[in-house]
Structure formats: C-alpha cells, structure tokens
Amino acid sequence: MKITTHVLLTAGILLTSIGLAGCQMGNSSQSSQSSAPAAASAKSSSEPAKLAEYNGIIKTARSLNQDGQYKASNKALNQIDITDLSEKAYATIKTEYFDLQKSNDQFLLKKNAASSSSAAAKSNNGSSKQAAAPAPTTNNSFSGYGKYTGHYFFYNTNDDRIQSGLNISSDGSVIQNNSDGTTFSGTAYIQPSSQGGILSYDVSSDSNDTKTITANVAIVVTWSNGEKETYYGYTGYDGSTVLTDGQPYDGDLVNEVWQKF
Template sequence: MMKKVRILFCVLTVMTFAMAGCSSKSASTSDKPTISSKTRDKISEYEGTIKSARNLNESGDYKASNKALNGIRVADLSNHGFGSLKTEYFQLQKSNDAFLLKKAKKQNQATGTNTGSGTTDLSTNNSFSSYPKFAGDYEFYNYDPDRLQSDLVIDSDGTVLQENTDGSSFHGVATISGINEGNVLSYDVTTDTNKTKKITANVKVTVTWSNGENETYYGYMSYDGNAVLTDGKSYDGDSQ
C-alpha cells in the first residue's frame, strides 16, 4: 500500500528587471502550458466527483464521500491544471477520515468494554509516536477490482479504519515496532505496475481487528521518502 500524502511544491519565482534606456525592448514571455481537450474532460469529470463528495461530506455521509473520492486517480492530481482539485481532494479526505476515525474510536471502546470470553482488547497506544511517518491514510497499490479493501487509515493513537469497496468498514487498533527484516515481498512502486521486489522492512505493524483477528504489515520508506506498507504476500497477476 502506498501512503496518500500531501506533496508540497516549492515554486521559485524568477523576476526579471528591465533597465530603462533609449533602446530598451519589452521582455519576452514564455508560453503558458496548454491543457489538452482530453485533460479538460478529465478535469470536468473530477470536478463532478469532487462536488458529489463535498455534498456527501456536508450531509454527514463521510463513508460515501470517501467512496466517491475513490473515483479519482490520485496520480492525476499532480498533473498541470489539477491543482485546485488536488487541494480540495485532500481537504475532503482529511475531513471524512477525522469523523470516521472518531466513530471507529467509539466502536473500539465499545468492543473493549464487552465482558466475557473472547473479549478483544482495542486500547489505544502511543507506539506510533516513535514512527510518526507511518501514521496516515493509505491506498492499496495495484488495485484489484475484486479485492475488498479500498483504503486503510491509521491514526497516531493506533486506531485503524479499513474502508471497503462494498461500503462496509472494519475497525481495530495497531501497534508498531522497529525491525530490520530483509527479503520481504513488496511492489516496485517506481514502475506503476504489478512488478514485485524484495525489500528490507524497517517496521512491523500489527493490526488487531474488532473480531479478534490479527493482520501484519511490514513498513519501509520508498525512494521518494514516503511510507509504504506491505503484507509480504504474493497475489495473482504479480510479476517478478
């Protein structure tokens, strides 16, 4: 899974000063990048998606709002002309996740207070304070339409929310610890394909779901400095 992150662009503005003189000429300006009709159509499509997601957010249907946002390819938002859409996309996602995580925390507390055999401990923890880059919102890389998972959100206190393609969601709690484990299977995120590679994991994230099941992810930092999680498993369609 690749982490969804805000990308901060550093823009250097070059100012050209013309010196006054009897033979001065007006400075030439470079042409602005043009936007193709195909790109304009995609922007228009995404504007409609953002509008739907915004309306759902304002009506309190945060899960449906995030599901609508899944119709946008995050990589497209870094292209020319998508700047305002990118800003609103992440603002909406952050707002939705805040409310959904709040609900997940309440569900975790309710699960943790149940008595009797089979009680699952979903207490929050501060383990992510030592690894803050691994808390955040993740999307599943090389998305398979038949796969249930859509997004995974990990809060700084360990609360976990998994949103699914069928509109359902799972909640639980995660702990993280440092490791140095090689030969862990992951996708080669530089290729934007299903090509796999072996990586050295720096952290292990153990998720305990409300039904008592456990799931393990291995984390490392990608070439661009972003956090990546992998379950280390192979799937149909993967290539080496």
C-alpha cells in the same frame, strides 16, 4: 561555357535543396513547438472538468453524511481517484474528502459498537444488563515513528479487491476503508525490524512489478474481530512510505501493499 553552365546548374540545385531543407526544418521546429503547448493545454483543460466532477461527488457524500447514510457516503467518496489528491490542484478536495471519511467512520464505528453491545445483551439469557463493547486499546508506540502514521491508499487496486484506504493515527488506532462503503477498525503496534526478503511491489514503477525488500519496521494490527495482521514498513525508491504484508496473492501478485501520500 559548358563548365560555366554546369556550375550554374549545380549551384541552383544546391540552393534549391538548401531552401527545401530549411523549410522542412522550420516546419518540424514549428510542429514540435506547437505540440508542447497543445499537450499542456489538454492537461490544463481536463483539470477543471475533473475538479467539477470531484466537487459534485463531495457534495453528494456530504449530503449522505448529513442524512445519516454513512456507508453510502463512503461509497460515494470511493469514486474519487485517491492518487489525484496528492496534487496541489486538489488540496481543497483532499481536505473535504478526509474530513467526510473521518466523520463517516466515527459514526459507523459507534453503530457497530452499539450493535455488538445489543447482540451481547440478547445472548445473555435475556438479561437487561448490557455488556459494554470492548474499547480499542491504543498505545504510544508511534511516538517516534510519525513517518508511518497518516493516510495510505491501496496500491494496484483490482476490481475484485475491496481495500481502498488505510489510516493509522498517532495513538495506534487503525481504520481501513473499503470500496463497498464498509470499514474495518483495529489497533496497531509498531516496532523496529530488519527482516529481509519480504515481497512487495515496486511502487515507483506504477505497475505489478514485484521486488523483495528489507523492512525498517513491523506494524502488527489487531483487528476488532481479533485477527492479527503484520505489515512491514519501508521507504520506496521514490521516497514514499510503503507498507506490505509480504504475502503472495493470485500467483504472482502481492496480497496487500499500501502507499502513503
């Protein structure tokens, strides 16, 4: 009888333990299953809010553009996180963003050219004959390098850096947009390069991690003020097209790295 009692007690304890374990496993499974939809729901619910915010920014930038306040319009556009524009949900925002930016840049460049022409005329001993502003010298060097034309964003932006976006057109014309609404213009010439040991960021890490790369191309930009700057182009670990000037900045950082999207 004692043996029977022990067996029954042991069996009861085992059944109770198994039941409790089953409950715990069930609760854990339900918890993990419910957390995934919750995370997805949180992400999906944040998208409409951001879309509404970006649509408001686009509306403001468009109004400023129509009022002739092109610099202010560009500054408004800089409130949009340019990395979001690579996502399908923001396709319409992306189109309007670049259309407005292009329009602003065209008018700003015309305005700058007119100012330069006027200043040259005034410095010409009061002569009424105005010196024409120098036209950018375009070229067809990018005809075989379409991969390197298009829109880039400034990687790893800091509050003390004004760089925002870079656009290289197929005719070699270059526009750099800055967070303060200003723009820089120039002309680029591309050529093959195999130079190694060039400093850049590991753009796939989304961090300040640096690395050295071997270039595929070298792009020499001549800015409108005559300054020349060389960017080295290559393909990042994540398959994206990247430009770096290879110059150190503030100790352990890189001066300029641009990632195409």
